[in-house]
Amino acid sequence: MAEPVLTIEHLTKEYDGQTVLKDVSLQVHEGEVIVIVGPSGSGKSTLLRCINALEDIQGGEIRLRGQKITAGAKNLPQIRQKIGMVFQSYELFPHLTVMNNILLAPMKAQKRAKEEVQAEAMALLTRVGLADKADSLPRQLSGGQKQRVAIVRALCMHPEILLFDEVTAALDPEMVREVLEVILQLAENKRTMLIVTHEMPFARAVADRIILLDDGRIQDDTDPEEFFESPKTELAKRFLQSFEYTRTRKSDD
Amino acid sequence: MQSLGVEVLFKGKNFARLMGGMWTALKISLVSIAISMVLGLLLGMLVSRKNRVLRGVMRCYLEFIHIMPQMVLLFLVFFGTSKAFGWNLSGELSSVIVFSLWGTAEMSDLVRGAVTSVPKIQYESAMALGMTPAQVNRYVILPQAVRRLIPQSINLITRMIKTTSLVLMVGVVEILKVAQQIIEANRKASPNAAFGVYLTVFLLYFLLCWPVSLLAKHLEKRWG
Numbered sequence: 001m002a003e004p005v006l007t008i009e010h011l012t013k014e015y016d017g018q019t020v021l022k023d024v025s026l027q028v029h030e031g032e033v034i035v036i037v038g039p040s041g042s043g044k045s046t047l048l049r050c051i052n053a054l055e056d057i058q059g060g061e062i063r064l065r066g067q068k069i070t071a072g073a074k075n076l077p078q079i080r081q082k083i084g085m086v087f088q089s090y091e092l093f094p095h096l097t098v099m100n101n102i103l104l105a106p107m108k109a110q111k112r113a114k115e116e117v118q119a120e121a122m123a124l125l126t127r128v129g130l131a132d133k134a135d136s137l138p139r140q141l142s143g144g145q146k147q148r149v150a151i152v153r154a155l156c157m158h159p160e161i162l163l164f165d166e167v168t169a170a171l172d173p174e175m176v177r178e179v180l181e182v183i184l185q186l187a188e189n190k191r192t193m194l195i196v197t198h199e200m201p202f203a204r205a206v207a208d209r210i211i212l213l214d215d216g217r218i219q220d221d222t223d224p225e226e227f228f229e230s231p232k233t234e235l236a237k238r239f240l241q242s243f244e245y246t247r248t249r250k251s252d253d
Numbered sequence: 254m255q256s257l258g259v260e261v262l263f264k265g266k267n268f269a270r271l272m273g274g275m276w277t278a279l280k281i282s283l284v285s286i287a288i289s290m291v292l293g294l295l296l297g298m299l300v301s302r303k304n305r306v307l308r309g310v311m312r313c314y315l316e317f318i319h320i321m322p323q324m325v326l327l328f329l330v331f332f333g334t335s336k337a338f339g340w341n342l343s344g345e346l347s348s349v350i351v352f353s354l355w356g357t358a359e360m361s362d363l364v365r366g367a368v369t370s371v372p373k374i375q376y377e378s379a380m381a382l383g384m385t386p387a388q389v390n391r392y393v394i395l396p397q398a399v400r401r402l403i404p405q406s407i408n409l410i411t412r413m414i415k416t417t418s419l420v421l422m423v424g425v426v427e428i429l430k431v432a433q434q435i436i437e438a439n440r441k442a443s444p445n446a447a448f449g450v451y452l453t454v455f456l457l458y459f460l461l462c463w464p465v466s467l468l469a470k471h472l473e474k475r476w477g
Contacts, residue, residue, distance in 0.1 A: 054377050081383030091378035095396045095476075104392055105382035157382060 004029050005065060005161050005192050006051065012059030013043070013050055013216075020046050022216040024060070028161065031190040035203040035224075038213035039239065044196040047213065048163045051194070052085050065160065081109055084154030084162040088169045090146040092138040092153070098125070099134040102153045110157065117156060124152040128182050144175030151182055162186070164195040180206075200243055204228050212236050258449030261439045271450075274431030275457050278417040281348045281425070286410055288349070289356025296357060297364020298390065311361065318358035324419050327351045331423040344425040348417070356413055363405050367398035400476040407469035411462040418458075428454055 006028040013021035020043045028034055036044045049055045051062055056071040063069065069079055092101050102121040106112045125131045128148040138146055147167055154162060164183065168176040180202045186193065187206045197203055203210060203224065210227040212220035212235060219235045220227065231237045262268045300311045318326075331347035334340070342350070371394050379389040421430035432454045436446045443449075 052381050054381065077380075077383045077385045079383075080381055083381070085378070085381040087374065087378055089374065091374055093375070093379070093393050093397075095400065105379075105384055108388050108392060109383045109385070153382070 002030060003065065005032075006194075007063045008051070008060070009062075010060035011047075011050060011057055011062065013046055013055060014058045015046075020216050021050065021057075024213075024216070024218055026211070026218065026221075028192060028194060030192055032208050033187045033191075033193045033195065033206055034209045034211060035195045035197060035207035036211045036213055037197070037200070037203055037239070038219075039242070042213045043216045044213050045165050048085070048165050048194060048196055051163060052080060052083050077109060081105075081157055082160045084157060084159035086147070086150050086154055086162070086164050086167050088166045090138075090143070090150045090170075092146055092149060094138050097135050097137055098130070098141070098149050101138070101149060102156050105153070106156050121152065121156055124155055125149075127185075128152060129178075142175060143171045144178045147171065147175075147179045148182055151179075151186075155186075161192045161194065164193065164197070166196050166198065168197065168199060200228070200240075212239060214239070256443065256445055256449075257452070258443050258445035258447065259453065261435060261443045261446045261450065262453060264439070267435050270431050271428060271435065271453065271457070274426060274428035275461075277345070277425060278420070278427040278429075279414070279461065281345060281352065281420060281427070282410075282414045282417050285349050285352030285356055286413055288353040289360045289409075289413070290406070292353070292357040293360020294364055296361035297368060298395075300361060300365045301368040315358050315362055318355055323351065323355060323416055324422060326354070327419060327423055344420065344423040347423055348420040348425055352413055352417070356409065359409050360406060363402055363409065364398065367401040368394060370401055371397045403472050403476070404469055407465055411465055414461055414465075415458060428457065 004027040006026075008024055008026040011021055011024040012019065024043075024047065026034075036047065038044050046055060050057050051069070053062075053069050053071040053073075053076055061068060064079055064082060067075070067079055070076070073079075092098075093104070096104065099118070099121060102125075103114065103117050106117040107114060122131065122134065125134055128151065130145060130148055130152075133141060133145060133149070138149070141149065150167075167183075168179050171179065176199065180199065183193070183195070184202075184206055195203070195206065204227075207224045210220070210222060210224050211218055212227070212233070214235050220231070220233050222232070226232070227236060228240065231240060262271065296311065300308055327347065330351050331342060331344060335342055375393060375397070376389055379393040380386075384392070417427060418429045420427055421433075426434075432450045436450050439446045
């Protein structure tokens with residue numbers, strides 16, 4: 001098998017003496033879409049943040065194509081350019097137009113020519129249906145539109161892997177679909193992605209592998225079919241049940 | 254009706270002298286404001302970092318400047334240091350030093366407040382795009398901080414302009430001093446000159462500070 005894009009080995013993360021991630025090991029291969037699910041507080045977002053060195057780690061190792069990712073290292077900006085991250089709260093830069101939000105990092109961090117990036121940005125904006133918003137300010141956009149811009153902003157850096165951190169959790173229900181469809185499209189184009197989400201039908205549709213994280217540990221690592229149809233572990237069963245609702249009706253007697 | 258005493262301003266070169274005084278006051282404020290804005294921005298950015306020593310030193314500096322009345326500081330620099338260190342600072346230079354010390358302290362505190370008010374996750378998303386910390390500050394954090402800074406820093410600027418009326422105490426012949434001289438010289442001929450002349454000084458200060466306030470309002474609206 002080819003060398004994995006991302007390798008995580010025995011990752012341990014502690015917050016104020018509390019262990020949030022315990023001995024997490026994971027390999028992500030080219031073109032693979034991995035969805036991380038789990039109850040809130042299980043360490044899903046922390047895992048993504050560790051990959052980008054937004055959190056320092058207390059043990060283990062994270063490598064992107066063999067290059068070690070260390071918080072505070074000199075080459076960290078270069079490595080981060082290869083890791084696209086999309087946040088729950090979009091985090092567009094409020095003082096810049098949509099186009100300038102997208103252009104900033106490719107021009108400043110990668111020193112690419114404006115015309116070239118602009119053409120690419122425009123093509124991507126068109127693909128996500130936002131070509132007419134290029135000159136708008138973020139505050140003039142809806143949540144779903146902002147999130148699509150954030151995805152385009154990450155894509156324009158030509159990342160090797162994309163991290164999605166509960167990107168629809170802050171959205172109104174009717175805007176969730178427009179964002180998830182963009183991500184589905186990316187999956188069809190064989191993008192390597194790590195996705196944290198609470199949208200189970202989406203997880204099932206987009207994932208090549210599902211990882212269940214609970215209490216800071218990987219509890220299950222399997223294909224979506226099996227995870228949703230015949231979960232093996234007790235934890236997986238209980239987790240999936242938490243998405244089902246039943247009403248106990250009193251029988252008329 | 255008694256005269257308001259404005260007429261003395263039209264005698265001889267009185268009005269031109271008054272304007273000259275205003276220019277002196279304005280010069281001191283402009284130079285001090287320019288120094289304060291630049292140094293305050295740099296210091297404010299530095300203090301926003303998590304360096305304990307730097308923060309401690311800046312705290313002392315800030316407290317000292319906050320507590321010290323500007324006039325005492327002015328006397329300390331103009332009279333105090335010239336005896337102590339044997340140099341001969343002009344009144345204008347002393348004023349610029351004192352106003353810059355004061356302005357830099359307040360400005361750096363405003364900058365620190367504005368920078369730390371930009372949410373941490375804005376840094377993170379900019380860092381995640383692979384920009385260096387310097388690029389993140391320059392293109393993402395500072396522009397947002399500056400927008401938050403505008404109202405308070407304009408307030409500081411107008412306070413600095415107004416407070417130049419103290420520098421006559423160290424022998425600088427600025428607008429208020431010129432006004433006093435004009436009133437003194439015409440005490441016999443126009444005993445009411447004080448009212449008219451000081452009213453004019455008041456209006457001139459207003460004319461200096463008002464456009465600055467207008468600019469602040471305009472910027473606030475544009476960047477809302």
